[in-house]
Amino acid sequence: MIRRVTIGLALVVVAVFVVWAIVPGMIAPGEPGTTDLLNTFASPSWAHPFGTDDLGRDVFDRVVHGTRSSILVGLGATLISLLLGGTVGLVCGLSRGWLGQALARVVDMLMSFPGLLMALTIISVVGSGSRNIALALGVASLPAFARLVRGEVLRVRDQPFIDAAVGAGVRRSAIVIRHVIPNVAGAILAFAGIALGIDIIAASSLSFLGFGPALPAADWGSLIAGGRDSVSDAWWITFFPGLMVALVVLAVTRLSSRGGAGPLEPAA
Amino acid sequence: MARRLTAATGLLRNPLARVLIGRVLAGVPVVFAAMTLSFMLVHLLPGDPVNAVLDPTSSPTPEQRENLRHQLGLDGSLPRQFADYAGRVAHGDLGHSIQSGRAVSTMIGDTIGPSLQLAGAALLLALIASCAISLIQVSTRHRPIRALATILPPASLAFPGYWVGIVLMSIFAFGLGWFPATGADGLSALVLPAVTLAIPATAFLTRVLSAGLQEALAQPYVLIARAKGATPRRVVLRHAFRNGLIPTITVAGLAISYLLAGAVITETVFARPGIGRTVVAAVSQHDIPVVQGFVMLFAVVFVVVNIVIDLLYVVADPRITTGRAALA
Numbered sequence: 001m002i003r004r005v006t007i008g009l010a011l012v013v014v015a016v017f018v019v020w021a022i023v024p025g026m027i028a029p030g031e032p033g034t035t036d037l038l039n040t041f042a043s044p045s046w047a048h049p050f051g052t053d054d055l056g057r058d059v060f061d062r063v064v065h066g067t068r069s070s071i072l073v074g075l076g077a078t079l080i081s082l083l084l085g086g087t088v089g090l091v092c093g094l095s096r097g098w099l100g101q102a103l104a105r106v107v108d109m110l111m112s113f114p115g116l117l118m119a120l121t122i123i124s125v126v127g128s129g130s131r132n133i134a135l136a137l138g139v140a141s142l143p144a145f146a147r148l149v150r151g152e153v154l155r156v157r158d159q160p161f162i163d164a165a166v167g168a169g170v171r172r173s174a175i176v177i178r179h180v181i182p183n184v185a186g187a188i189l190a191f192a193g194i195a196l197g198i199d200i201i202a203a204s205s206l207s208f209l210g211f212g213p214a215l216p217a218a219d220w221g222s223l224i225a226g227g228r229d230s231v232s233d234a235w236w237i238t239f240f241p242g243l244m245v246a247l248v249v250l251a252v253t254r255l256s257s258r259g260g261a262g263p264l265e266p267a268a
Numbered sequence: 269m270a271r272r273l274t275a276a277t278g279l280l281r282n283p284l285a286r287v288l289i290g291r292v293l294a295g296v297p298v299v300f301a302a303m304t305l306s307f308m309l310v311h312l313l314p315g316d317p318v319n320a321v322l323d324p325t326s327s328p329t330p331e332q333r334e335n336l337r338h339q340l341g342l343d344g345s346l347p348r349q350f351a352d353y354a355g356r357v358a359h360g361d362l363g364h365s366i367q368s369g370r371a372v373s374t375m376i377g378d379t380i381g382p383s384l385q386l387a388g389a390a391l392l393l394a395l396i397a398s399c400a401i402s403l404i405q406v407s408t409r410h411r412p413i414r415a416l417a418t419i420l421p422p423a424s425l426a427f428p429g430y431w432v433g434i435v436l437m438s439i440f441a442f443g444l445g446w447f448p449a450t451g452a453d454g455l456s457a458l459v460l461p462a463v464t465l466a467i468p469a470t471a472f473l474t475r476v477l478s479a480g481l482q483e484a485l486a487q488p489y490v491l492i493a494r495a496k497g498a499t500p501r502r503v504v505l506r507h508a509f510r511n512g513l514i515p516t517i518t519v520a521g522l523a524i525s526y527l528l529a530g531a532v533i534t535e536t537v538f539a540r541p542g543i544g545r546t547v548v549a550a551v552s553q554h555d556i557p558v559v560q561g562f563v564m565l566f567a568v569v570f571v572v573v574n575i576v577i578d579l580l581y582v583v584a585d586p587r588i589t590t591g592r593a594a595l596a
Contacts (some may be wrong), residue, residue: 060404062346106301109297109298109301110301110305112298112525112567113302113495113525113566113567113570114525114526114528114530114534114566115529115530116529116530116533117529117532117562117563117566120532120547120548120551120559121306121309121559121563122309123551124550124551124555124556124559125309125310125556126556127554127555128552132324157481171500175377197426200568201426201428204428205428205429205533207395207547208428208430208533208536209532209533209536210548211551211552221428224428224431224434230436231434231437231438232438232442232449233411233441235435235438238431238434238525239436239438241431242427242428242431242434242435245426245427245428246426246427246428246431249425250423250426268424
């Protein structure tokens with residue numbers, strides 16, 4: 001019962017954020033950057049549910065308009081690590097020769113570096129901005145995906161139905177596409193959901209550190225960075241954007257960890 | 269000569285020394301990989317790194333470009349560059365900052381102290397908190413409390429660390445005035461950053477520790493201890509907890525790298541001195557030698573921590589030496 005309620009809530013949260021991301025103008029019709037110097041640091045009210053900031057800008061408007069880039073960066077990063085890490089893991093798991101072994105060792109070594117450090121290192125070369133954050137985070141969590149996919153492939157590879165397919169003379173590529181990938185997809189996609197949450201947090205952290213989109217565009221991380229200096233007068237400027245990060249991460253994680261019932265989950 | 273040989277074989281018979289030597293040797297490829305990685309970093313990524321470093325608005329002269337190229341060690345053939353770089357790193361020379369001209373090793377040495385202090389304090393807090401939480405999980409009969417102890421740690425991971433820091437700051441520094449909001453004066457200034465950094469670490473450690481505890485509680489020796497009439501407290505603390513703690517040592521050690529990386533953000537939030545400011549400035553100014561230096565630092569920390577963990581294992585559990593020898 002509680003499970004159902006939390007999953008329902010998670011769906012509602014995700015739906016709200018999807019609407020915010022696609023049509024922010026419908027929810028917050030004003031220009032998000034409109035300043036109102038007579039109304040600075042207004043605490044949350046009906047007119048300004050999340051209050052206003054140091055220039056009198058409505059925090060709710062800015063949060064709604066920052067939804068798209070905040071979530072897209074995380075999605076992009078997860079997609080990159082899913083595709084690249086998945087490919088590397090597949091090669092690792094399928095190759096019985098030195099290539100698989102060598103790649104697996106490289107992946108293990110990369111795992112010893114904190115993702116944040118790796119992402120910062122990449123940003124130091126490619127520069128800041130949403131696209132580069134997605135690239136940096138995608139590469140940073142590539143090893144985790146590669147390791148998981150490798151493990152799953154190794155698990156599936158020795159199953160009897162693979163032997164049966166080989167025995168029936170199915171081509172190698174067809175075995176990989178029709179038999180291996182569908183059987184590892186469930187676990188990988190569940191992990192991708194968790195990774196999406198981690199990537200959204202990491203992207204907002206990098207944006208908080210000042211590597212996010214250029215001003216005046218603002219995602220949730222840079223909104224928090226902007227409100228940090230006035231946190232003693234106006235807690236709401238930093239509080240609400242961070243709460244949105246937490247809500248979206250909680251919802252995404254809840255949906256991805258509901259387990260066994262997904263259509264992609266193999267009936268075990 | 270003969271005496272040296274016997275001394276060497278004697279050293280090899282000592283299990284502690286054998287593990288130590290093995291781990292130091294095993295650490296070499298990790299450090300080498302980090303070196304290769306930070307070397308390749310500059311070359312693998314698209315575009316000329318000299319362009320990334322130079323200010324595009326200043327329209328540099330060809331000489332300036334060549335000077336910088338030389339300064340970055342980017343002239344000569346690739347294998348030549350790599351050999352030069354490896355040789356310098358092996359001598360402890362991590363190069364010089366492009367922005368300030370200071371030696372990278374000095375920059376690390378000057379800033380690492382407060383960061384290690386912060387990471388260490390956070391690790392200690394996280395260990396204490398995760399022990400308390402997982403003991404509550406297995407020993408309380410009160411269902412709401414147990415549910416809370418089970419749900420809260422993983423849920424806390426959804427909250428961005430820097431935001432938790434700001435919220436703690438606005439409650440405990442600006443609201444209640446218990447701790448200073450920023451700076452690094454004394455122990456009271458360490459409390460809020462350390463708590464901020466400890467929260468996600470607590471979540472990870474709790475997961476490992478409570479899994480270890482639950483597994484230990486299902487073992488036959490727990491049943492025997494109960495049958496002998498040991499009190500529930502004694503069963504949990506004396507029998508299950510000590511055994512459940514072993515996997516936690518590994519995770520706690522691995523957590524140090526992550527805590528140090530997390531310190532970069534926490535230090536920014538609380539305006540604390542440490543590696544954070546240096547790393548963030550280096551990244552935003554494309555100061556690649558400094559970034560490479562920190563990559564090397566993390567590799568060395570990782571290797572050293574792993575050696576310490578393995579030595580702790582040997583001290584804690586004599587069975588491990590024999591098992592490892594059989595594997596090797």
